[in-house]
Amino acid sequence: MFDLRGKTALITGSSRGIGRAILLAYAGQGARVILHCRKPGPCSQQLISELVTMGADFTAVYADLGSGDGAGELCRQLKEQNISIDILVLNASVELRREWTEISDREYDLQMDTNFRAPVKLLQALVPAMQEKGWGRIICMGSVQQLKPHPAMLIYSAGKAALENVVRSLAPQLAPMGITINCIAPGAIRTDRNSQALSDPDYERQVKNLIPARYIGCPQDIAGLAVYLASRESRYMTGQTLYVDGGKSL
Numbered sequence: 001m002f003d004l005r006g007k008t009a010l011i012t013g014s015s016r017g018i019g020r021a022i023l024l025a026y027a028g029q030g031a032r033v034i035l036h037c038r039k040p041g042p043c044s045q046q047l048i049s050e051l052v053t054m055g056a057d058f059t060a061v062y063a064d065l066g067s068g069d070g071a072g073e074l075c076r077q078l079k080e081q082n083i084s085i086d087i088l089v090l091n092a093s094v095e096l097r098r099e100w101t102e103i104s105d106r107e108y109d110l111q112m113d114t115n116f117r118a119p120v121k122l123l124q125a126l127v128p129a130m131q132e133k134g135w136g137r138i139i140c141m142g143s144v145q146q147l148k149p150h151p152a153m154l155i156y157s158a159g160k161a162a163l164e165n166v167v168r169s170l171a172p173q174l175a176p177m178g179i180t181i182n183c184i185a186p187g188a189i190r191t192d193r194n195s196q197a198l199s200d201p202d203y204e205r206q207v208k209n210l211i212p213a214r215y216i217g218c219p220q221d222i223a224g225l226a227v228y229l230a231s232r233e234s235r236y237m238t239g240q241t242l243y244v245d246g247g248k249s250l
């Protein structure tokens with residue numbers, strides 16, 4: 001079960017955090033993996049070394065999804081290398097904390113472009129090849145915030161809710177073609193984006209108190225479900241949102 005050999009998986013934002021854990025898990029299951037982030041740096045380099053050590057089949061692509069036509073640039077690089085995607089994980093996102101009355105146009109655009117516009121453009125560009133093959137797996141990375149929005153993250157949480165709506169809209173349209181699309185909604189997961197905030201013991205305690213499991217998850221807590229949703233075994237599940245959050249959404 002959960003064998004991904006013969007499949008090619010693009011995971012956006014896979015240099016670090018949850019995306020990285022998913023990419024390594026897919027490589028471990030035999031998939032050809034496409035690493036993506038904004039530009040080459042220490043994190044992508046370290047991950048590439050790890051993939052080489054594993055003997056994984058991989059390619060790296062670089063595109064900023066928050067500026068210009070980042071999604072188009074990513075697809076251009078895939079096309080140049082003749083890569084057709086079977087498994088698409090729309091994971092990259094930007095999250096800015098700001099009192100809702102103070103959100104600037106720039107902050108609005110950056111979050112909506114990266115978290116919503118680019119994923120939709122990637123779906124438009126990459127789903128037709130899945131339709132031709134009659135097989136595809138799409139995972140949108142949501143958040144517990146699509147259900148319980150953080151007061152200082154109005155645009156981020158609304159963008160995640162919008163992406164969940166895309167999942168519900170596309171699932172019935174794509175199901176007859178053998179393509180599933182689902183949403184994973186993580187709760188608090190310890191990654192670079194929250195490491196500074198969680199280094200304050202008082203804040204960490206507050207966060208843990210809101211989680212029935214009483215601990216903060218790690219990226220590997222998401223990877224197992226991402227493997228299932230990418231596999232042949234999940235063929236009968238589509239249009240769903242699955243909360244992986246230690247019970248925070250309850």
Ligand SMILES: NC(=O)c1ccc[n+]([C@@H]2O[C@H](COP(=O)([O-])OP(=O)(O)OC[C@H]3O[C@@H](n4cnc5c(N)ncnc54)[C@H](OP(=O)(O)O)[C@@H]3O)[C@@H](O)[C@H]2O)c1
Binds near residue numbers: 095
């Ligand atoms: N961590 C949590 O507690 C949590 C909770 C709920 C949902 N999530 C969701 O889970 C996903 C992963 O979160 P994470 O915590 O693992 O994130 P992270 O550690 O902050 O990593 C973000 C990844 O996205 C890439 N990225 C950011 N902005 C980009 C842009 N403009 N263009 C291209 N790539 C970009 C980063 O690439 P670079 O290396 O180039 O910056 C990096 O690979 C996100 O969708 C997030 O909303 C996370």
